[in-house]
Amino acid sequence: MRRMVRSEGYARARLINALIFAALGAAICYRTVAAARLSLTALPGVVLGLALIGLAVVRFRAYARTKRS
Amino acid sequence: MAASALGQRVVEEPSLRRSVTPWGSFAWGYSDVGADIFVGLGLVLGAAAGASNVAFLFAGIVYVCIGLAYTELAAAYPVAGGGQYFVFRGLGDIFGFIAGWAVLLDFTIDIVLFAWSCIDYLSKLIPVLSFVAHPWVHFCVVLTVIGGLAALNIIGVRESSAFNEIVSGLDVVSETSILFFGFLFAFDPELLVHTMQIAWPSTFGLMNGVSLAIISFVGLESISQAAQETQRPASVIPRSSIGLILTILIFALAYSNLALGMHPWHALPKDALGHTQPLWQYLGNQDNNGAAVAVLASYVPYFGTLAALYVPVLGAILLLISSNSGVFGSSRIAYAMSGAQLLPSLFQRVHPRFRTPAVSIAAFCGVGVVELVFASLPSLSPPVKLVYAHFFRGESGITFLGDLYAFGAAASYSFVFIALIALRLNDAQSPRKFKMPFNVPFTYRGNRVEFPLVAVLGFCGIASILAFTMITHAIGRIAGPTWIVCGIVGYMVYRRYKGLPVLRSQPHDWRxxxxxxxxxxxxxxxxxxxxxxxxxxxxxxxxxxxxxx
The missing domain is CATH 1.20.5 (Single alpha-helices involved in coiled-coils or other helix-helix interfaces)
Structure with a gap:
């Protein structure tokens, strides 16, 4: 398991994961704002979308760090 | 709080082996905090209705602050002991005791609440275990689980750290799949907005929901518990913690938004009055609130058929690990507090044959059993149900446990924020590889220090959640402070008996x-x-x- 976690294939899988998270986050933000406009009702959905994008950034940085090392 | 070992052989290992990798550190935290949403979702939906996602958002923001505080402290002071150690070091003996005592309350609730919920999840496959239909069977099975975990911990059976990692990995994939299929095929933002508008709760309901939502984020102790066994903790902990914090926040927000805005794949059963009920209401009722994630997963299009079969089992395993971490964690904290002369040396006594802290394990599992009895009594005995209805607004079962869990967590986290500020001022020389963002630099007693604004924000947030808990939870407002007051009285008697300073701290060589x-x-x-x-x-x-x- 630990060997798999350290492999480049795993890092690439996480990169793909990051892209999916980013796309999902953007889609959730867009759909929520489209439905609720920029109101307080939209806030939880927008934060969810932003958190997904944030996780994508963390994953991408982890991938970049693995690539460097 | 998740443990890499079911029973730690205290005497055999004077220091803990550093074998936890970045993934192991993440898995350790995830197997504990990740289990919370399995319990919290149904409770919050039942309390906050259409504002459940707002309740999770509020508690989630506070949780991010708590997570950042724990990350900074665990990376700077990588020792087992967690919040109790940070408060002990930052604020002195008596506050260290109070924080540790509040954490101990949480650990004992952790044992019962997760064992209870584990059986609730299994009841979705084995209906005879249902709490509503067969309360005595449910009570006996939960009691057996607690007894079994206590016995395993006393014997010292080891649980593989790899097992933790595999279960956590499977759960992340599973939860991501549920959310992916749910958002892709059944989520309707218009329905979400509609639900939030027509089912917005009263202020009391919202406060109740927020105070229950915090239980979905309890368990950050595990980050610092793992610190003493993590390789290069100052570098590894911040990396794994940030991922963990974001993952848990996303799951909590995603589940609550999905529950409010999802069209169920199959028609839902009608309520007791024969009315059609929305999904969020179905998930929050007493039949389903203990196993809300499994029920939600079963109504996800396409994936639901498969999820209905395996999510209860996976959830039950994760919850069992979390329950075990309560047994393990309470004995470890009590052992550490006893070593610092905050608790009697009785709690350091080890079993002559198995060499595990048997007294601590038995004592805190015993407290857990008392809590189980209090939680189950209204369902087991109709006269007690009337008493609860009269004095405690009819709170019972899992809500009673949730009350106390929220109280213990909010109380200990409040102290951790104050300790972080105190350590920033009084121990500025300790290197911090990770710092909470947004700091104000200034000079304090001749030293350049940085005042953490996020800690103040977090403290205000968690203090308000503590206030919400006291306002809205009839049992939590009595039982929680009673636990703390009894602990303080016991501490004072013990310290006086031992000839130690009661209100002041003993001298410590922190350098x-x-x-x-x-x-x-x-x-x-x-x-x-x-x-x-x-x-x-x-x-x-x-x-x-x-x-x-």
Missing amino acids: KAQINILRAAGELELMDEYLTNVSRMDERAATVNAAAP
Whole structure:
């Protein structure tokens, strides 16, 4: 398991994961704002979308760090 | 709080082996905090209705602050003990005791609440285990689970850390799949907005929901518990913690938004009055609130058929690990507190044959059984149900446990924020590889320090959640403070009996302790940095003293 976690294939899988998270986050933000406009009702959905994008950034940085090392 | 070992052989291992990798550190935290949403979702939906996602958002923001605080402290002081140790070090003996005592309350609730919920999840496959239909069977099975975990911990059976990692990995994939299929095929933002508008709760309901939502984020102790067994903790902990914090926040927000805005794949059963009920209401009722994630997953299009079969089992395993971590964690904290002379040495006593802290394990599992009895009584005995209805607004079962869990967590986290601020001011020389963002630099007693604004925000947030808990939870407002007051009285009696200062702290050589901590962690660069900072500070103090008339 630990060997798999350290492999480049795993890092690439996480990169793909990051892209999916980013796309999902953007889609959730867009759909929520489209439905609720920029109101307080939209806030939880927008934060969810932003958190997904944030996780994508963390994953991408982890991938970049693995690539460097 | 998740443990890598079911029973830690305390005497055999004077120091813990550093074998936890970045993934292991993440998995350790995830297997504990990740289980919380399995319990919290149904409770919050039942309390906050259409504002459940707002309740999770509020608690989630506070949780991010708590997570950042724990990350900073665990990376700077990588020792097992968690919040109790940070408060002990930052605020002194008595506050260290109070924080540790509140954490102990949480650990004992952790044992019962997760064992209870584990059986609730299994009841979705084995209906005879249902709490509503067969309360006595449910009570006996939960009691057996607690007894079994206590016995395993006393015997010292080891649970593989790899098992934790595999279960956590499977759960992340599973939860991501549920959310992916749910959002892709059944989520309707218009329905979400509609639900939020028509089912917005009263202020009381919202406060109740927020106070219950915090239980979905409890377990950050595990980050610091794992610190003493993590390789290069100062570098690894911030990396794994940020991922963990975001993952848990996303799951909590995603599940609550999905529950409010999802069209169920199959028609839902009608309520007791024969009315059609929305999904969020179905998930929050007493039949389903203990196993809300499994029920939600079964109504996800396409994936639901498969999820209905395996999510209850996976959830039950994760919850069982979390329940075990309560047994393990309570005995470990009590052992550490006993070593610091905050609790009697009785709690350090080890079993002559198995060499595990048997007294601590038995004592805190015993407290857990008392809590189980209090939680189950209204369902087991109709007269008691009337008493609860009269005095406690009819709270019972899992809500009773949730009340106390929220109280213990909010109380201990409040102290951790204050300890973080105190340590920033009084221990500025300890190197911090990770710092909470948004700091204000200034000079304090001749030293340059940074005041953490996020800690103040977090403290205000968690203090308000503590206030919400006291306002909205009839049992939590009585039982929680009673636990703390009884603990303080016991502490005072013990310290007086031992001839130790009661309200003041004993002298501690924190410099020596910090050097030992960093050396043991293998953080030699940080140790050098610490020594340099300390000698600079001493030189500055000597110069000031020499200049003084």
